[in-house]
Amino acid sequence: MKNSLIAKLLYDIADLLELQNVQFKPNAYRAAARTIEGMSKDIESEWKEGRLYDVPGVGKGIGEKIEEFLATEKSSYLEELKKKLPMDPELMNIEGMGPKKVMFLYKKLKIRTMKDLEESAKKGKIRKLPGFGEKSEQKILSGIEHAKKGSGRMLLGFALPIANEIISELRSSKLVTNAALAGSARRMKETVGDLDILAISSKAGKVMDYFCSMPNVIETISRGPTKASVRLVNGLQVDLRVLPEKEYGSALMYFTGNKDHNVALRKIAIAKKMKLSEYGLFKNNKQIAGKTEEEVYNKLGMHYIPPEMRENTGEVELALKNKLPAIVERKDVLCDLQMHSKWSDGSNTIEEMAAKAGELGHKYIAITDHAGTLVIANSMNEKRAAKYCEEIDSINKKSEIHILKGTEVNIMPSGSLDIPDKCLKNFDIVLCSVHSALTMQKEEMTKRILKAMDNKYMRIWAHPTGRKIKIRDGYTVDFPKIFDKAKERGIALEIDCYPDRTDLNDINVRSAVEAGVKLSIGTDAHAAPQLDFINLGVGTARRGWAKKSDIINTMPLEKMMKFLAH
């Protein structure tokens, strides 16, 4: 899909327009970029089928730019802008730098790159400029350091435990009556730029003191009477806001929804002659809601919207009509359908994995150690696989939760599976996935997967796109074709919960759900504590608007056995 390329084109144009202090256009370009980025449909096919201009935010101007880019892979408009503005728009990503400052520094000091900026700051040239001082110069230097360290975003799976720890520390300090996570982490976005935490307290000053002196804080970035930002040892930025109880709900909403969602809500408020801000919902300057999110949504005439859906991709309209889909909840998920033990490349025994799964409330699990001839991941050969099945059978006799005999098998480049059918038939559940020849082109890869799906034992296509966040994009396949085949064959597509996989991702999940394809959730845990990643998979399912009926993990064991037996 070219969606992300087009989104980048539009974001770049927006940045360059903003540098020139052009009004409103940057927002129009960004709004269209965000829509296209989050679309489950392929923008190129929309264009080919004459529906480009149906995409919200795409009108004559933006549409023409997209058409040119899709036809020629170039944008004359962007080239023109770049010629006029030779500085690197990345400069605007440095903390404290916006379009005005970037432009000003270019005019005064001919600063075009991060390197130029660093040199000028180190030589003390910036502090001499009007409007700048010693502190701004320092801030620029520390901003550059941070930009260098890693371009910012942390995997949700690593950020979430940190957030929970901070929140429970705040609670146990007794300085706050409540504290909660907001921001993109609460929306369960796969990576987060920072953590936003809200707390209710009447002793804001003391809470700030406490927050800024937590053990793993290395730097206080800013500190006001009710708002502070700190940086943790691992580079993560955490923002805390303290507020009174009557604003808690509206503030949670304000800091949870993405920008587009919040703008949409504000517009609804305006249409109803009200005003919505983080301080509450106001009518005639009087707060009429704010304590809870439910209250605010209801007073706006809409149903409560779960955090994971608050990205303005249709949820607002549905909530107004009270037609939001009931998305799957953590409590609906009865099992974990991918994990590894010492039998292949895991570090715990089957019993240890089962025990931890029981603690997490799972009713049953699938242990899915690797089998096959490929020498990756300590794969089991046929002989060992038989012993493994025997062991699971014997553990099941005394185990509190039932263990499905599962395996993860490689899909070979030809599309055949890496272990013969006579071995596969001994398993309750067979996951198939690609671990080799990852660079295959779309058509060839699609053929490979379709061929694998013809195997009657395949039940789950595991980590379907093979991507690794921040490392590789993964291969592309013709999803519509695969969806059809998956439905025909009763094969589920996996949401692999492992933090750097999250594969399928939210967007793919949504298209699978729209296509009526079943999904499975598996942590891909290689050690017992990683079974906690189940929450990430549920979050991704919810971001993709999956209902309980879309997720096979919600089936009680008996129903699951029937599903697997077909």
Next chain:
DNA sequence: GCCGTTTTCGGCCCGACTGTTTTCAGTCG
């Protein structure tokens, strides 16, 4: 540049903090 249950023209979300000023622009979320 986009958009429309008052509109095809005239709007486009809102408030606080920072660092620089001495009343505010720029930036951020």
